[in-house]
Amino acid sequence: MIGRSNWLVLxxxxxxxxxxCQTQRTEHxxxxxxALDRFDAAKTPQDYLQCAAIYQEIIDSxxxxxxxxxxxxxxxxxxxxxxxxxASYRQALKYRPNDRYLKTSxxxxxxxAIERKPLIEHLCFWQNWIxxxxxxQLAFGFLLITLVAALLRTYWALLKDADQFLWLRKVAMxxxxxxxxxxxxxxxxxxxxxxxxxxxxxxxxxxxxKGNSSTYEPAFQTPLxxxxxxxxxETRNEWALIRLENGHTGWVPLTSIVVY
Numbered sequence: 001m002i003g004r005s006n007w008l009v010l011x012x013x014x015x016x017x018x019x020x021c022q023t024q025r026t027e028h029x030x031x032x033x034x035a036l037d038r039f040d041a042a043k044t045p046q047d048y049l050q051c052a053a054i055y056q057e058i059i060d061s062x063x064x065x066x067x068x069x070x071x072x073x074x075x076x077x078x079x080x081x082x083x084x085x086x087a088s089y090r091q092a093l094k095y096r097p098n099d100r101y102l103k104t105s106x107x108x109x110x111x112x113a114i115e116r117k118p119l120i121e122h123l124c125f126w127q128n129w130i131x132x133x134x135x136x137q138l139a140f141g142f143l144l145i146t147l148v149a150a151l152l153r154t155y156w157a158l159l160k161d162a163d164q165f166l167w168l169r170k171v172a173m174x175x176x177x178x179x180x181x182x183x184x185x186x187x188x189x190x191x192x193x194x195x196x197x198x199x200x201x202x203x204x205x206x207x208x209x210k211g212n213s214s215t216y217e218p219a220f221q222t223p224l225x226x227x228x229x230x231x232x233x234e235t236r237n238e239w240a241l242i243r244l245e246n247g248h249t250g251w252v253p254l255t256s257i258v259v260y
Contacts, residue, residue, distance in 0.1 A: 028063045039075055048079035052088075066095030066131070070102050082109050083202030083226045087258040090200075094193055097128040110227060124185060132189045139186050142179035146172050197232040199242065199259040201225065201252070208250025212239035219250030232259055 035054040042048045055072035073088030089106040096102050121127050130138070153168035205223040209216040230242040239251045240259070 028058055028061065031058050032068070035071065035075075039071070039078075042075075042078065045079040045081075048075045049081070051075040052079065052081075052084070064095075066092045066099070066102070070096065070099070070105075073105065077105065077109060081202065083200045084258055086110050086200045086227055086229065087202075087260045090198070091260050093128075094132045094189075097131055110229070120188060124188070127185055127188065130185070132186075132193060135182060135186045135189060139179055139182035142175045142182055145175040146179055149175065197259055199230055199232050199240070199257045201228040201230075201256060202258050203256045206252055206256045208242070208252050209239075210250065212236045212241070212251045216251070220248065224252065 031054060035051050035058070038047065038051040038054060042051055052072050052075035055068050055075065058068050059072075069088045069092035073085045073092060076082075076085035076088055086106065086109055089102060089109070092099075092102055093106075149168045149172035153172065156168075201224050204226050206225075206228075207223050208219040210219045228244070230244050232240050233243050233249060234241040235254065238254050240254055240257060241249060241251050242257070243249045
């Protein structure tokens with residue numbers, strides 16, 4: 001049995017944890033409000049960059065949401081940091097895939113690139129209707145329903161007429177099929193958001209090289225402009241090997257890009 005002193009320690013620990021979580025939430029809300037106030041009062045690009053820095057502090061503290069990334073993107077856009085704005089907007093899409101204001105803001109900077117979708121996103125038309133975290137929750141929920149329905153049917157079938165509980169089998173089959181679909185959507189989101197390392201150029205006239213040094217010849221005939229998006233293939237010695245949408249590759253300095 002747990003002694004009285006142990007119960008007191010346990011209760012005190014729970015209270016401290018709850019108070020700590022509440023304090024942390026309060027600090028995040030205050031920081032978010034401070035960023036909003038700074039954005040409303042901003043007049044110069046430097047003011048907007050300071051606002052974006054506050055949002056970055058919130059993100060670094062572990063509070064990640066579509067609203068934080070969206071507002072940070074707006075601050076970068078106002079500061080004329082178009083590449084950094086794209087990076088924030090892209091990350092916001094994980095959590096707010098169907099936000100028309102977010103999509104409009106991104107399209108204004110990135111152009112029509114946001115409209116080009118892989119074939120799988122046309123077949124799985126719901127893919128960009130539901131956020132990445134919500135897909136996890138739906139998959140877990142369907143799996144739980146499948147398990148409960150299957151267990152109940154098995155248990156009741158042993159006690160009563162099995163024909164009376166055929167509907168439970170149908171429930172298990174339907175929820176199981178939906179679970180498979182949801183898990184497939186989760187797997188695709190994991191691939192495009194977590195497995196692939198994406199990035200964007202944040203400076204103008206960045207020369208991509210054929211190797212990870214400025215002594216190598218340029219990889220392309222023209223320098224890369226800010227807002228150019230890519231997939232990171234490899235990083236080495238402060239350089240990154242990037243693959244553009246057209247499949248061409250080249251090395252660029254890490255200081256000229258933002259990876260997300």
